[in-house]
Amino acid sequence: MIAGFDLNDTTPRLYQTEPSGVYNSWKAHAIGRSSKTVKEFLEKNFAEGADEKSTVKLTVKSLLEVVQTGAKNIEISVLKPNNVIQNLTVDEISQYVAEIEAEKQAEAEKKKKKE
Structure with missing residues (x-):
């Protein structure tokens, strides 16, 4: 996967490339083991125009669908328009x-109270 920003308007861009040279553009995507589950979660829950905190939270939620051990096995990096990469700490x-x-x-x- 390749992530970056459009130079003209700082629109975030996300691409997946294949060995054959085929590439696809995505708004949210996952690759690797259990990626199908994560992609399905993202398709249902992705919101256009979300702020950084909401986007990171969605990322964590999607990974928690397939990671049972919580934060210790999750790594997240946030790419910002000025080419700064922020690696989130475990904390x-x-x-x-x-x-x-x-x-x-x-x-x-809340569901229990309704029953």
Whole structure:
């Protein structure tokens, strides 16, 4: 996968290339083991124009669909328009995981109350 920004308007771009030379453009994508599950999650939950925090949170949520051990086996890098790459720490990812788990728990409790 190749990620970057359009030089004219800083629009984010994401491409997947194949050994045959074929390439595809994506708004969100996953490759590798369990990528089908992650791609399906992204297709259902991706929102155009989301801010950085929401996008990282969606990324963590999608990875938690296939990673059972939480933040310790997740690595995330954020590419910004000025060519700066921010690698999130395990603690930063753990904060997202905790927030997502709290939301899931609150949703489960909400469903129980409706029953």
